[in-house]
Amino acid sequence: MTRTGTAEPPGVLSIKPFRRLWIALSLSSLGDWLSILALTALASSITMGSGFQAQSYAVGGVLIVKMLPAVLLGPLAGAVADRFDRRLTMVIVDLVRFGLFVSIPLVGTLPWLFVATFLVECVTLFWLPAKDATVPNLVPRERLERANQLSLLSTYGSAPVAAGLFSVLALISNALLAQDHRADLALYFNAVTFLISAITIYTLKEIPRHDRQHVSVPSVFRQITEGWRFVGRTRLVRGLVIGMIGAFAAGGAVIGVARMYVEALRGGDAAYGAVFGAVFLGMAVGIFLGPRMLRGFSRSRLFGLSIIGAAFALVLIAVITNLPVVVVLTTFLGAGAGIAWVTGYTLVGSEVEDEVRGRTFAFLQSLVRIVLLVVLAVTPLAAGVIGAHEFDLGEVSYRFDGINVVLLAAALVALITGVIAYRQMDDRRGVPLSRDLMGALTGVPYEPEPPARPRSPGLFLAFEGGEGAGKTTQARLAAIWLRDQGFDVVSTNEPGATKVGMRLRAILLDRESAGLSARAETMLYAADRADHVANVIRPALERGAIVVTDRYIDSSLAYQGYGRQLPVEEIAKVNEWATANLVPDLTILLDIPPEAGFDRFAYPADRMESEPRDFHDRVRRGFRTLAAAEPDRYLVVDASRSQTDISREIQDRIRQILPDPVPAQSEDVTSTFPAIRDA
Numbered sequence: 001m002t003r004t005g006t007a008e009p010p011g012v013l014s015i016k017p018f019r020r021l022w023i024a025l026s027l028s029s030l031g032d033w034l035s036i037l038a039l040t041a042l043a044s045s046i047t048m049g050s051g052f053q054a055q056s057y058a059v060g061g062v063l064i065v066k067m068l069p070a071v072l073l074g075p076l077a078g079a080v081a082d083r084f085d086r087r088l089t090m091v092i093v094d095l096v097r098f099g100l101f102v103s104i105p106l107v108g109t110l111p112w113l114f115v116a117t118f119l120v121e122c123v124t125l126f127w128l129p130a131k132d133a134t135v136p137n138l139v140p141r142e143r144l145e146r147a148n149q150l151s152l153l154s155t156y157g158s159a160p161v162a163a164g165l166f167s168v169l170a171l172i173s174n175a176l177l178a179q180d181h182r183a184d185l186a187l188y189f190n191a192v193t194f195l196i197s198a199i200t201i202y203t204l205k206e207i208p209r210h211d212r213q214h215v216s217v218p219s220v221f222r223q224i225t226e227g228w229r230f231v232g233r234t235r236l237v238r239g240l241v242i243g244m245i246g247a248f249a250a251g252g253a254v255i256g257v258a259r260m261y262v263e264a265l266r267g268g269d270a271a272y273g274a275v276f277g278a279v280f281l282g283m284a285v286g287i288f289l290g291p292r293m294l295r296g297f298s299r300s301r302l303f304g305l306s307i308i309g310a311a312f313a314l315v316l317i318a319v320i321t322n323l324p325v326v327v328v329l330t331t332f333l334g335a336g337a338g339i340a341w342v343t344g345y346t347l348v349g350s351e352v353e354d355e356v357r358g359r360t361f362a363f364l365q366s367l368v369r370i371v372l373l374v375v376l377a378v379t380p381l382a383a384g385v386i387g388a389h390e391f392d393l394g395e396v397s398y399r400f401d402g403i404n405v406v407l408l409a410a411a412l413v414a415l416i417t418g419v420i421a422y423r424q425m426d427d428r429r430g431v432p433l434s435r436d437l438m439g440a441l442t443g444v445p446y447e448p449e450p451p452a453r454p455r456s457p458g459l460f461l462a463f464e465g466g467e468g469a470g471k472t473t474q475a476r477l478a479a480i481w482l483r484d485q486g487f488d489v490v491s492t493n494e495p496g497a498t499k500v501g502m503r504l505r506a507i508l509l510d511r512e513s514a515g516l517s518a519r520a521e522t523m524l525y526a527a528d529r530a531d532h533v534a535n536v537i538r539p540a541l542e543r544g545a546i547v548v549t550d551r552y553i554d555s556s557l558a559y560q561g562y563g564r565q566l567p568v569e570e571i572a573k574v575n576e577w578a579t580a581n582l583v584p585d586l587t588i589l590l591d592i593p594p595e596a597g598f599d600r601f602a603y604p605a606d607r608m609e610s611e612p613r614d615f616h617d618r619v620r621r622g623f624r625t626l627a628a629a630e631p632d633r634y635l636v637v638d639a640s641r642s643q644t645d646i647s648r649e650i651q652d653r654i655r656q657i658l659p660d661p662v663p664a665q666s667e668d669v670t671s672t673f674p675a676i677r678d679a
């Protein structure tokens, strides 16, 4: 399952390389927003005196020229990001942007403004996927979502900063410069942001080199087509693409008719500002709070759900023609979009291979822009063609015109694509959504029951507990007692019950293995267990024996999960797979404070035993938590008592699950120990 953020991650900005990349991104974003304001202002001042229409065309032209390169060059940009050294790509792009922005006020003509803007956008297309594809190389997977939240914060949060900065620079320019040079200061400032970004990234040696020029790589064209094919054949990315198309089509439709809708609802500029503010507020809330509230919830599911949620908000926006309500609903719409945006980004970063990540980001970015361009052009027209309609409903009349139809259609598109994305990407098939959501909201993730194992005729007993709790002693006493009653008993232990297991045990407990990573340790214990189950436990159960094991899966959950602080549910998954879901019929937990257990030893500590005190405290808490979650399948015993008292309590509990009575004639039939039959 694609989950992130199961625990509160430490500040991602404490990762130095990411912090530097983030600073560069913030500067670039600031420059991007500033450039929109400065370039439109410059276009307007160059065409001053040529009439309102010419001025409008000049300003509109800047916006079109800014969007066009994405349509033409997006795929190529992704291939470059995957093929060439990403650090170098970003540095070169920043230097080119620096040069172009310096040149715009120096040349000072409208044609050059258009050409330079076009070129800036072209090269920016190479910068963005290179940056997006680099973040997962600098940030561990579990902190990727946080990193993306911060990246989106600087991308969109720099817009109001740029607006404020532009006003300050304009004030200074007004005092110092002639009318037609008033945007110059902002443009020079903008150029400097890119220069600083270039220097910052140049010093970022941690970005992995992609020196693929020296090895055989497919042509750029092949890379593009391969990238597209990858998008088409990968369920997750296909779902993301479909969802993004829907989300941005809906978003574009809202932007396209927002002004007209606010006017139709008799709102003015302030109301229009409120609607826009609501979108951004909602997005910010969605980006930051959504994933936090649903920590532990499948990100693949969250992506589709957030689009579906936004679609419902849009339906209400379309039919409830009341301005204050529309503003409130718009916040929800923004929140859905924000969650989808950050989740989608994180999924590409964490799930898509490094080799094709740049192309995937580029594909999504160009797709988004194309969709926006088309929808922005079509929706106002469509709304106008449908026109205004008023329906008489007895006493009251209800106005429903082209704008409402467009919004409803957009909601429908978002709804359909959201559902398709959800179904395509669902990584928790078979798990009811309501339970999954409830689990995420309450912080107790819902895990479906593992498929019931075909019941073996035997009985499986596991002894668990911390160091020196008396597991070996009690497991041995229980086995003797059961044998005395005539049962076929197999006594075994973990780790090290098989030939291979013995080697693994030696590696695991040898103090020379210091530095073994927690995940490797988990896998080695799981490997020992897989071999143990396949070669010792399952065959014994199949023939009807009672298996008594000294340690089993719970030791991994307690030591590696709680002790080493790895995600417990992930360790459970690995072990479910390793054991093909073999769960003990009864687990006997011998509970004792760690120091009391250690007092019972005379021999030197092995690698695990020599872990610090708080590690063993966590292990003990872990065992108790596991037992508390399934009281029917556990017997928790106070292991500080005498051996006799403990074994009596254990026998009483085991007796409850023994087949009763053992048929006396079974020995005659098998001429060995009686087989156990289902009670």
Ligand SMILES: Nc1ncnc2c1ncn2[C@@H]1O[C@H](COP(=O)(O)OP(=O)(O)OP(=O)(O)O)[C@@H](O)[C@H]1O
Pocket: 465, 466, 467, 468, 469, 470, 471, 472, 473, 474, 600, 601, 639, 640, 641, 642, 643, 646
């Ligand atoms: N109830 C008890 N009271 C006092 N000493 C005990 C008790 N049970 C076991 N012991 C002693 O404590 C020591 C450790 O016991 P045992 O080997 O059974 O523990 P364990 O839990 O299997 O240890 P490990 O963590 O090494 O697997 C042994 O010397 C044993 O004789």
Ligand SMILES: Cc1cn([C@H]2C[C@H](O)[C@@H](COP(=O)(O)O)O2)c(=O)[nH]c1=O
Pocket: 467, 494, 495, 509, 525, 551, 552, 553, 554, 555, 556, 557, 559, 560, 608, 609
């Ligand atoms: C099965 C299992 C064991 N461990 C640890 C627990 C102990 O410190 C040692 C085993 O030693 P013992 O004397 O045989 O009890 O390994 C673990 O960390 N994870 C496991 O899954």
